[in-house]
Amino acid sequence: MRRLALLLPSLLLLAPSTRAPAVPAEPHGRPVPEAAGPSAGRLLSELPLTFVDLGAGSVRYRATAGSTEVGFGRDGLHLALTDLAGTTARWGARVTFPGARPTQPVALDRAPGIVSYFRGSPEEWLTGLPTYHGVRYRQLWPGIDLDYTGTSGSLKYSLRLAPGADPRAIGLRWRGATVTPTEAGGLRVATPAGSLIDQAPIAWQPGPGGPAPVEAWWERRADGAWGFRLGPVDPDRPMVIDPEVVFTQTIGGTGRDRGQDIAVDGLWGNLRGGRHLPAAGKPHKRLPRRRGP
Numbered sequence: 001m002r003r004l005a006l007l008l009p010s011l012l013l014l015a016p017s018t019r020a021p022a023v024p025a026e027p028h029g030r031p032v033p034e035a036a037g038p039s040a041g042r043l044l045s046e047l048p049l050t051f052v053d054l055g056a057g058s059v060r061y062r063a064t065a066g067s068t069e070v071g072f073g074r075d076g077l078h079l080a081l082t083d084l085a086g087t088t089a090r091w092g093a094r095v096t097f098p099g100a101r102p103t104q105p106v107a108l109d110r111a112p113g114i115v116s117y118f119r120g121s122p123e124e125w126l127t128g129l130p131t132y133h134g135v136r137y138r139q140l141w142p143g144i145d146l147d148y149t150g151t152s153g154s155l156k157y158s159l160r161l162a163p164g165a166d167p168r169a170i171g172l173r174w175r176g177a178t179v180t181p182t183e184a185g186g187l188r189v190a191t192p193a194g195s196l197i198d199q200a201p202i203a204w205q206p207g208p209g210g211p212a213p214v215e216a217w218w219e220r221r222a223d224g225a226w227g228f229r230l231g232p233v234d235p236d237r238p239m240v241i242d243p244e245v246v247f248t249q250t251i252g253g254t255g256r257d258r259g260q261d262i263a264v265d266g267l268w269g270n271l272r273g274g275r276h277l278p279a280a281g282k283p284h285k286r287l288p289r290r291r292g293p
Contacts, residue, residue, distance in 0.1 A: 171225035
């Protein structure tokens, strides 16, 4: 059974400028040759990530970053990764929060678009689903919120610690994946469907002179989860720890995608498109379909 997925975002930022861009100059005033403009793929990969509200269920929100679908639920994150080479089946992985309080994520910042899934009979269709720019797990650990935002090619998350919160409580455990440190200070999350990079953490505390950086490193805990080792901090000030997960930046589903129609409305300039997704490319509400070792 095929399904038609209709996405209605506003792409006003993609409108080209009518003025020629200024040619940059080197420090001594010699003109620098003008570089080629960014590709359409790059522009699309930098669009804000949208989180679709699925309503009630074990997976409340869903986002698609590159070729990876991410579901956000009370029990953590559900990832469905696609092997673009086609050598393995779609792979499922999980991120859980050991020691955390079970928390249903809540939406952040309403996005302008809506999403509709037309699958099966009309009674099974999901139409007019609202989208958001992020989700938040409130008080996941005492005094600590976890926010997820991002772009079409990466998933960004921020841990926001209130004054006095203990950063040692934070733990992220991957299931269905092998996690190893990288030379750049990040984590490589390897699965049979490909690898993700959880980049080196950046941490800071606000202060009267602006953000004060705090040294931060990934650290494997005794229970197998990954947490953070931090340099000196002021316990009386809040703190933010800000890693980012980079996904493969691709456009489309896992099978053959076909654009059936496209139109731009005359009022706002919104781009509307429709496409068919073969069975292998369906975004499932229940994630993951398969779990790794």
